[in-house]
Every structure is written in structure tokens, then in C-alpha cells.
Amino acid sequence: METVTLVLTAPNGRAVHGTPVNFTGELFSGKPKPQTSVSGVNGAGDFLAIVSDEMKKPTTVQLLKRDGEGFVAAGSVTLPAGDDEVDLEAVGVDRASGTVYVTGSHCATRKVEDGVLGEVKGKKSREQFFRFKLNADGTVGAVEGPKTLTSALDAHPVLGPFRAVASKENGIDIEGLAIKDGRLHFGFRGPVLRGAWVPVLSCTWDNPIGSAQVRYIRLGGRGIRDLTTVDDGFLILAGPVGDGDSTYRIYFWDGTDHLPLGENGTVPELLGEFSNLGAAKPEGLAVLKAEGRTYDVLLLCDGLPKGGPTRWSITRP
Template sequence: MSAVEQFRSFLIIGADEGTGKEKDENRIQLLKMNNDGSCAVADSILLMKGEGKELDVEGICAEGDQVYVVGSHSSNRKKIDEDSSWKENRESFHQDKIEAEASRDWLFRLRLNDAGKVIAKDRISLRKIIRNDPALKVFCGIPSKENGVDIEGLAVKDGWLHVGFRGPVFRGNYVPVLKLRWEEPEQYELLYVRLGGRGIRDIAAVSDGFLILAGPGGSGSESYQIYHWNGKDTVPGKDRKTKDQGKLRLLGEIPMPDENSKAEGLAVLEEREDSWQLVIAYDGAKDQNRLLQRVSLRKKKD
């Protein structure tokens, strides 16, 4: 499980592996939230079919009747295989072993009714934007787990999509967030946040900004943390006014259900005066009952 979002009385979940019952299908699932706090699968939504490999769903967000789903837009290198020969494993580091998977290069917009049924579906790719951006383009051919381009977070606020990157992490520990509107994606702005060397694992909109779920950029052992971000660029400059400065506050570290778990998704169920009620989605949890956890996170005053 790699993404989670609330829509009406549903939780929408997505996976970064697997393509549904049919190998050429990419789907997200709707879970019905019951009054006792439990969830049950209510339906699934087909995103695309017959396009080869997986979409690699990494972010889901919703505003009004619109739901957005993003793939990682990443390149891949296969892992070392102990059952392969020494020569084959060494050759896996060669440039020609990097795979650019076009099936991951999609951002979907779905219009749903109150029952969770799809009324309309569109999609665009962010690949051209990334390839032409002066900061991001050099990382396009680098595998995602080696500080290459890797989208993992998605939030929407007042019609503005905020696409969070797990990688690249730039010098000074700056991580990019791509801010754009669906209707004019090429009129974008690239913002930067600093997460102590971590990348963005998910991002969610709140009343006064965003919550960022931060974790290891690669396969490192850094802890998982939640930050509050005011939504503004954090790069300093002597000519920047105080009111324009980006601000980040560390709210706390996330305890893992077990040593194999990775916090991958974040959804805001409710915002209260003194706290946020959240759902965190975990990938790799041994206990299937702990793939989703409800968390109460207290707000911190400036």
C-alpha cells in the first residue's frame, strides 16, 4: 500500500506494486468507512488497461468531487539477485540496464459521485515538464532509488496540485514540490522544502498549509517524520520578505508497526481546533490489520 485519501464516506487506497486481477489492469480501491472504525472493500476503479507494466501509484488526493492519482514518473534498476551469476549482477549496474517505464508517467483526474462511481476520467503526463525543467532534467535517467526522479506525494488545495518528490534530494537537503493547475500544467512553480535529508513520502492539505510525511530517499535507515509546511518556498535570499518565507515545523516521528514497515501514505480524516485526525498507510507490515492506522496528531503553536 502506497497511497491513501478520504473521499466522502470512503477511503481510497492505491498500491505501488501489482495491477489487479488482470496483469494489464491498474486499479485503485474504495474502502467503505464504518461507524465502528473498520473499513471494508466497497469497489475498485480501473485507471488504465492494456498498457504493459504497472502505474506505480504513489499519491492520491481529493477536492470536491475530483480525485487525483499520480504515478511515480520514475526509472528503475532491478535488484541484485543472489541466484544470478556474479557477472550478471555486476552488469546490472550498467547504464543500459536502467528501465524507463512509460506506464508510470501518468497523473489522473477522476470525477466521482457520492456513491464513489466514476463520472469522468482524464489523464496527463508530467514527464515533459520534468525533462525540460532546469533543476530536474538531469535526474530523469537516474533510477528512483539512486536519487533519481521519484514522485511519491500528491495534495490539492484551492485547485492547485502539489506534487511531492521522494527524489531527488538536492545539496543542502532541499526537496522539490511541483505546484501546478490541471488546466495549465506547464505554468508550474517548483518549490523547495528541507526535511533533514529525507524525501517526501506523502503530502496532505490542511487549513493553514500542508502536512508532509517524510522518509528515507533511498533504502536508508532514517526515521519517518511528519512536518507542517506553510506552502511557501523555503530557499532563503537577502531580498525575500519575511511574509514570503517558507516555514517548516517538525511535529513528530512515526513509530513503525514492525521493522519491515514503511510509512507511505497520509490522509486527513478530520481537522480539529487542537489536532488532526489522520490515517497512515504502511507498506510491508507483517500484520495485515496494521496496514492502515488511525492517528491523532496534536497541533503545535508557533
């Protein structure tokens, strides 16, 4: 497995390196593929919850507990998700209640084999999201769900038609989830719409269809790879929609809908761009500590052992 040293360059040109974080113990029941396919992370108190889009039979959420400057495996939570692929992509945490939310991608896919493009196929198993209570001592309450966004997506005049499009071809692909003010905010890797507009769908747990609202932001043609809350908004990890070579960036978003302001209006605030990625694909972003406009964040990447965890200090100007 390739070793990489990521670099984050701020808009002022200052380049910084992340500090490696040690994850010890057996993750994802020791299965090798999920350990190099980490897809989401978030934290509550002394604990982290991480997911892999390759973990199935059963589908579990891995818990880790703070251990000095690192984290140690502290058990897992099995989801009532069936044996098929859930494609877990994101973790959101309501820190006020200690409730952890996880979501599947809700995407369709297309295989390319032996020079032949296959059909676009969806899976009900990917169209699920769940929640459970994570107590301060690490004990876990009963898992609730599954629930789904399919009806809310189908009913939306913009997002509905993208349900039949393969995810890496700019179809529906949810990869971010953040909880703020009692609402779940689902960030879309795709579609990225004309004008580079990216949707964020928010809803309540109790009424995903009736409460659904969609806001739009622009990330320079990138989609959302993860989404996490801070006091006055959200941090966004952004990257390419498909298999292109677009860069990965971190933005601050104030949570408002930017579409009414038009293409010459407000955009999320760029905080930094990653380089020297090698095999790493940044997929998970969690805020470990925030002091004013400075954020101590944890980054996990697809393609690296245990997500190649690194810690970064990011300051908004």
C-alpha cells in the same frame, strides 16, 4: 507477516500509539502482492481511495466506505493505463468537487542481480496521472487522463537532469500528491538536493507544462513519502530516499517556498517521528478530521497486510 506496533514521538518527547483501523472485504481483487504494497491514500466524505504500486493488469484504485470505526471495500476504479507497470504512488483529493487524482512515480529504475548493476531504465507507463469524480454516494464518474509531467520535468533546469537517474539513487520519484487552490502539488521522494532541499512541483490539470512551479523545503535529508492538505497548508510524511535507515517523520508545511530564506531560514514544523517500525514503511497519510490545529489522521504502510491501517491524533503546538 510481521506484526508491529508503531510509536509516534512528538518534539516534546511525548510518545503515542496509533489505534488499529479495520479494513474489511476484498482489496485489490484479492491479489496478495498489492495488499502488502499499499503506496497512497486519501479520503473524500465517507470514502477512502487507496493505491498500490504493485497493482496492474488492470491498474485499479481501491475504494472503501466508512463502516463504524473502520472501512469496508466498496468497489474499484479501473484506469485506462495499459497493462504495463504504472507504479501508482499517491492519491490527492479536491474535496470541494469530490475529484480524486492519482499519479505514477514518473521514475526510472536500476536492477541489481547476481552482483551486477544493471542499466537505468525508464518506463512510459510510470509517467502518468489521472482523475475521476467520486460522488457522495460512492458512484464514480468517467476517468480522465492520462496526463504526464515529463515535459515539465525535462524543461526544468534543476529537475531535468535527474530524469536519467534511478529513483533509489536520488533520481526523480514522485510519492506525494495534494490538491489545493485548484493546483496539483506533486511531492518528490527524490531528488533531495544539496543542502537537503526537496522539490514540490505544482501545476494545473489543464496545463501541466505552462503552469508548472517548483518550491523547495528541507526535511532533514528525507524525501516526501506522502503529502496531504489541511486548511492552512500541508501535512508531509517524510522518509528516506533510497534503502537507507533514516527515520520517518510527519511535518506541517505552510506551502511557501523556503529556498529564498536560505539554509538558516524557515523549515517545516516537525510534528512527530515514528519508531518501532519493524517491516513497516509508512507510505500513505490521510486527514480524516481536522479541528483547528488537531488532526485525526490515517496512516498506511508498505510491508503490512492491507497497509496496516492505524489512526493517530496529532496536534500542532
